Amino acid sequence: MKIESTSTPVTSFFKTQTDDDVTRAECLFANFICEHNIAFNTADHFTKLCKLMFPDSKIAQKFHCGRTKTTQIVKKSLAPDLQKVVVDHLKNKPFSLSCDESNDTHGEKSLAVLVRYFTTEANTRFLAMPICNIGTGENIFKHLNEIFIENEIPWKNCISFMSDNCSVMTGRNNSVISRIREVQPDIFDLGCICHLANLCTVAAVKSLPLPVEDLLIYVYYHFHHSAKRKEQYKEFMDFLDVDPSKILKHCATRWLSLFRAVDRLLHHWPALKSFFVSHEDVDKPGRVKRCADLLSNPEMHMYFHFLRFILPFLMEFNTMFQADETRLPYLGQEIRLLLRKLLGKFVQAKVIKETKDITHIPFKDPALHLDDSFLAIGLSTRAYLSQHEDDVEPSAVSRFHHSIRGFYMAAVDKMVEVSLP
CATH class of the missing domain: 3.30.420.40 (ATPase, nucleotide binding domain)
Incomplete structure (x- = not known):
């Protein structure tokens, strides 16, 4: 009697319909984990939860699909089958x-x-x-x-x-x-279409005479690892009534990070300028002095206002071609549209209108450029120039307009070089 009570029934060695249903459930669960990019560790908890949720289900009670089993189902069963479908398409x-x-x-x-x-x-x-x-x-x-x-x-x-x-x-x-x-x-x-737009942006920003990207990096890393500096900076934000927000990191390999970093730094500009100028290390060579000098420079402030104006045009092009649906048929049309927009910001409209192929416009000819008063620099930049007319030297304003033309020419030159036949 003792042997009979501890022996495993012979029927347990044979596959039943329930076993097939359990296998199907485990495969569907493993596929779900991959499809929705869920951590494999979730499988350990789901197996226990499944039994509690469906106590009257034979399939749920037999369901055992922890992270190890889920991993093996994906690697040894699902992946080869799905890979075969892809390879068969590529062969034919x-x-x-x-x-x-x-x-x-x-x-x-x-x-x-x-x-x-x-x-x-x-x-x-x-x-x-x-x-x-x-x-x-x-x-x-x-x-x-x-x-x-x-x-x-x-x-x-x-x-x-x-x-x-x-x-x-x-x-x-x-x-x-x-x-x-x-x-x-x-x-x-x-x-890569997005890389092309990024190359144009990088070439244009590098043409500016002041290190715009360096300032973004200096400021970010000054606060990045220091809770003490962040607390000290909060006092400056409160005093100058600057809404508290995180200073963003600009990463050169991330196409859309420049605009957000520029926009956020402009928001913090008054507080940051006050913080670095009054810093105890401002007279010592180093990052604090570099930040104080750049933030106190009216020309640098003007470049940031200008970048906040111009970068959305390039961002719009980038985001359009990051969509899931196919946009390739619109590529040539959109590149020429972006080129026309950029040319229209510093080249006379008459010249653009009369030229059939805009890639052949001699855009580097100063005689075809717009006057300073019509050069597209953005409303916030114009407002800054008007409000700080007494603080900014005429030579600095002239140098600024000259640099903006250089920015546009560098962007257009790179776009024609790498994007258009």
Whole structure:
């Protein structure tokens, strides 16, 4: 009798319909975790919760799908099946290839490879992510070629290549695209549209005579790791009636961060200027003195007002092409529209109207430029000039207008160079 009570019934060794339903539930749950980018640790808690929520369900009582099991279902079952669907499309249909390297400086670098193809709609799918610690054109292409060979994907089906616009990826010689053209001569180098707009912005900002980006970085890192400095600064905000808000970090590799950082610094300008000018280390060489000098410079203040005016035009272009739906048919039209907007801010309207191809406008000719009073610098910049007429030297105002023309010319020059045929 004792043996019978502790023995496992023979029926427990056979699969039942309930077991199939449990397996189905576990696969659906693992797929849900991936689809919604939920932490795998959630699976441990959900398994217990499931039994409490559905005590009368046989499936719920048999449901056991912790983080380890969920991970294995994704890696060993779902991923290969979903990958096969993607590879089958790439073997038989045209597609676009996109890749980018991680910029981790402390560990191994990964090369993310995505593909985009059409069925009844546009599909962007993950293909592979090999380790690629040596970021040369030769080595990156080697990894891409190995992926194609391993999955038996013909290069002839790859019709376009998208990447950031660095020389390693898109250079004329010894780059990834130059090697791809050896196996697929008809490939189209699309580049990254958002990178193109960012390159134009970077070129234009660098043309300004004062270090705008440096000031953003100096101020941010002065407060970043110091709770004491933040508390001291609150007194200046309260005294000057500046609404408290976080000083934002500008990251050069993040396309949309510059406008937000500029706008926030302008909001804090009176309090920041007072804080750094009255700082005990203001007379010592270092970051405090640099910040005090730049914040006290009326020209720097004017450049920040101008950037708050002009950057939204470039941001609007960037955000448009970060949408989920396909916008490629509008690319040429939108680039020319942005170019026309920029030209209209410093070139005479008559010249733009009479020129059929705006890329051929001699925009560097001073005779075609607008006068200072008509140059587009923004209402807040005009208001600042009017309010500080006694504080700003005429030579500084003249230098400012000259620099703004240089800003526009640098932006247009870069746009024509990298964006238009």
